[in-house]
Amino acid sequence: MSLKGEYHRLKTTEDSEEDEEDSPPTHVQLHTTNFAKGSRWNHVENLDEFFEKVYQYQQNNGLAAIALADIMEILQFVFIVSFTTFIVSCLRFRVLWADKVPIVETNMTRDVLFSDLFDLSQLKMIPDSFTLVFFLMMAVLFGVHRTCRAGWRFYKFWEMRNFYSDALKIAPHQLRDCTWLDVVKRLKEAQQDVMINIRKQDLTELDIYHRILRFRNYMVAFVNKSILPCKISIPFLGNKLFFTRGLLFNYELLLFWGPGAPFKSSYHLDEQYKSAIRKQDLTKKLQFRITLLALVNLLFFPVVLLYQVLYSFFSYAEVVKREPGVFGKRSWSLYGKHFFRNFNELDHELDMRLGFAYKSATRYVDTFTSPLLVILAKNVVFFAGSLLGVLVVMTIIQEDLLTAHNMLVIISLLGLTVTVGVLFIPDENTVRCPAQHMAEVLKHVQCMPDLWKEQPHLVEVYAEFTQMFQFKVVTLLDDLLSPVVTPFMLYFQLRPRAGDIIDFFRNFTIDVSGVGDVCSFAEMNVKKHGHPNWMSGGMTRANQYEQAELGKTEVSLINFASKNPQWKPNEDETVFMSQLKESVEEMESVHTSKQQPVEESLRYISLDHSMMQSQSSVPDSLKWSVWNIRPGQLEGPRGQVTVVTVEQGTAAMDPIHLHQLHDLQKHTAVTQPAAQGSPGSSQRPARTNVASSSPLSELKEPLLVPWVVQGSEQQQPADKTVLDMPPDS
Numbered sequence: 001m002s003l004k005g006e007y008h009r010l011k012t013t014e015d016s017e018e019d020e021e022d023s024p025p026t027h028v029q030l031h032t033t034n035f036a037k038g039s040r041w042n043h044v045e046n047l048d049e050f051f052e053k054v055y056q057y058q059q060n061n062g063l064a065a066i067a068l069a070d071i072m073e074i075l076q077f078v079f080i081v082s083f084t085t086f087i088v089s090c091l092r093f094r095v096l097w098a099d100k101v102p103i104v105e106t107n108m109t110r111d112v113l114f115s116d117l118f119d120l121s122q123l124k125m126i127p128d129s130f131t132l133v134f135f136l137m138m139a140v141l142f143g144v145h146r147t148c149r150a151g152w153r154f155y156k157f158w159e160m161r162n163f164y165s166d167a168l169k170i171a172p173h174q175l176r177d178c179t180w181l182d183v184v185k186r187l188k189e190a191q192q193d194v195m196i197n198i199r200k201q202d203l204t205e206l207d208i209y210h211r212i213l214r215f216r217n218y219m220v221a222f223v224n225k226s227i228l229p230c231k232i233s234i235p236f237l238g239n240k241l242f243f244t245r246g247l248l249f250n251y252e253l254l255l256f257w258g259p260g261a262p263f264k265s266s267y268h269l270d271e272q273y274k275s276a277i278r279k280q281d282l283t284k285k286l287q288f289r290i291t292l293l294a295l296v297n298l299l300f301f302p303v304v305l306l307y308q309v310l311y312s313f314f315s316y317a318e319v320v321k322r323e324p325g326v327f328g329k330r331s332w333s334l335y336g337k338h339f340f341r342n343f344n345e346l347d348h349e350l351d352m353r354l355g356f357a358y359k360s361a362t363r364y365v366d367t368f369t370s371p372l373l374v375i376l377a378k379n380v381v382f383f384a385g386s387l388l389g390v391l392v393v394m395t396i397i398q399e400d401l402l403t404a405h406n407m408l409v410i411i412s413l414l415g416l417t418v419t420v421g422v423l424f425i426p427d428e429n430t431v432r433c434p435a436q437h438m439a440e441v442l443k444h445v446q447c448m449p450d451l452w453k454e455q456p457h458l459v460e461v462y463a464e465f466t467q468m469f470q471f472k473v474v475t476l477l478d479d480l481l482s483p484v485v486t487p488f489m490l491y492f493q494l495r496p497r498a499g500d501i502i503d504f505f506r507n508f509t510i511d512v513s514g515v516g517d518v519c520s521f522a523e524m525n526v527k528k529h530g531h532p533n534w535m536s537g538g539m540t541r542a543n544q545y546e547q548a549e550l551g552k553t554e555v556s557l558i559n560f561a562s563k564n565p566q567w568k569p570n571e572d573e574t575v576f577m578s579q580l581k582e583s584v585e586e587m588e589s590v591h592t593s594k595q596q597p598v599e600e601s602l603r604y605i606s607l608d609h610s611m612m613q614s615q616s617s618v619p620d621s622l623k624w625s626v627w628n629i630r631p632g633q634l635e636g637p638r639g640q641v642t643v644v645t646v647e648q649g650t651a652a653m654d655p656i657h658l659h660q661l662h663d664l665q666k667h668t669a670v671t672q673p674a675a676q677g678s679p680g681s682s683q684r685p686a687r688t689n690v691a692s693s694s695p696l697s698e699l700k701e702p703l704l705v706p707w708v709v710q711g712s713e714q715q716q717p718a719d720k721t722v723l724d725m726p727p728d729s
Contacts, residue, residue: 043195052211054163054183067154076314080314101116200514209344214266224550267517298487342447342552353445380417384417508521524557524569535665
């Protein structure tokens with residue numbers, strides 16, 4: 001689908017009407033202090049790279065830590081290449097698998113010694129091996145490249161060290177005491193004195209984030225709008241998410257900084273991509289570049305695959321020995337990080353959110369266990385553990401048994417079997433409440449499909465969630481298979497979407513004065529990219545193609561404003577956040593007025609239909625909002641109603657408030673027509689759309705967030721948080 005809209009330039013109040021270039025505003029008097037004139041930081045040419053280095057310097061704890069990490073990375077590479085070459089050339093594999101070795105000039109044999117395993121004379125034969133020479137030449141070229149890159153990084157970060165000391169007044173020993181917000185504040189102050197960016201008088205938080213995250217915001221938008229292929233079809237298993245670091249590298253190489261990429265420089269999109277007239281030609285060129293890159297990946301995949309295998313082996317060998325269950329742990333997948341990432345969100349901000357969500361996500365996936373697999377795992381652990389225990393006791397009594405044939409191998413395999421089996425046995429204290437755990441996850445990830453919130457107990461939801469929160473062994477296998485799969489994904493999946501990518505760059509790129517070309521979604525403009533189902537109704541003019549999915553625009557706006565309290569949004573965004581705040585406060589006031597009668601009537605809460613608790617023990621993660629409880633629902637023996645409450649007081653705006661109102665708005669839109677058409681509906685209080693100017697002004701009773709409950713006609717799942725009324729109520 002392609003829109004007819006054209007690329008356009010977004011001007012600020014500092015721009016004149018006829019200003020078409022990124023030139024300094026002529027009607028603004030620039031600072032001309034002596035420090036600014038003589039400063040080496042005045043008029044930085046590549047501001048994208050500059051601000052990225054500012055961020056990396058602060059996050060990586062200064063020059064010494066960065067330099068040491070680069071040196072160790074080079075030494076690791078040299079070790080992998082050298083040690084692998086030595087093993088392949090000198091190791092005598094026949095002797096390694098033999099029990100005995102013959103004694104020269106006799107018919108007798110002896111035990112294998114360590115010195116028998118290696119033949120150092122084979123090192124002279126390396127030049128005669130074409131395969132080894134080829135791989136060594138590739139390794140040398142790659143090593144030289146990494147060494148030069150490390151030297152260049154040292155030079156750049158040495159300059160950054162001076163910038164922190166001279167312009168930001170942050171000495172190296174003070175760096176660990178400074179947060180990123182402190183650095184941003186000092187950058188804004190330095191702009192007034194040094195004029196880092198001569199294209200704008202003032203430097204805002206959004207300008208800095210645009211510079212650092214220019215290409216990353218595009219990738220978040222690509223994932224949000226499902227432009228880039230991220231799935232593969234596996235026989236008998238169906239579709240699976242496949243988004244690895246190697247595939248991401250190829251995407252960025254094609255679209256941002258590689259030869260022939262749409263971006264002519266780090267901040268300027270090629271003019272050809274800004275007009276629909278050249279779409280057909282640009283599509284063919286992009287398809288050709290994709291085909292060429294796929295062929296290059298296919299040609300070099302043996303080298304990349306070998307390095308991936310060796311690097312993974314050397315990286316995890318010691319970890320597996322020390323912690324055999326490491327691959328049974330879970331981590332956020334690369335696709336999950338892009339899916340949950342907000343626009344204008346830095347790496348440390350995303351990692352913090354996902355880190356807070358980790359335990360809740362683990363508890364959620366632990367509630368889904370296969371009874372057959374659990375029974376099998378318990379018995380495997382029993383048999384393997386019994387054999388392991390007997391062998392350990394025998395070796396303690398008789399130490400010579402350790403030297404018996406393959407005894408250590410047997411003990412190690414039995415220990416590994418027990419460790420792996422235990423991973424499939426759930427903790428007996430696990431509370432099976434998927435709705436609660438998913439609510440806690442949402443509190444931090446801030447973005448997920450409605451189905452996940454409404455029916456978290458479904459196996460379908462579990463399968464989708466675990467592809468974003470997957471086992472580490474799955475991540476490792478994906479990285480190992482990436483060199484093989486990437487060429488085919490580029491040619492067969494990305495190549496047919498070349499036209500959609502060209503359309504995306506044209507329709508969703510704007511020129512921000514003093515910043516350059518950025519993804520329009522990164523402006524977080526609710527009028528252009530808001531979704532009417534996410535509190536933007538009446539404000540947004542976006543159609544389905546222009547809307548960010550899952551409320552990404554609105555959530556990103558609130559998240560950015562909360563992380564940068566000094567940032568001043570535009571008028572539209574200010575109005576949106578003001579209306580959202582009023583809606584939240586009004587919802588809380590409705591709850592406050594109705595909380596006391598509800599508390600007197602509702603006495604018990606049942607978790608999983610079996611665990612009785614008082615209402616005061618409802619976890620904070622379930623305190624969303626309250627429901628419209630009609631008298632009929634409180635009648636009958638042991639009538640069960642789901643209840644969740646809102647926390648008292650007016651807290652700072654948080655993306656979770658947006659989810660509350662979104663679910664409330666969705667529930668209102670569904671229930672209001674049904675109430676109007678049912679008998680006696682005229683006696684019930686009318687509901688008002690949450691997106692209206694006074695969203696809760698006419699509500700006479702508390703409200704329910706719909707994803708916490710199912711309809712009265714639907715079967716209540718066993719994991720619901722329900723209100724269990726006593727018979728006499």
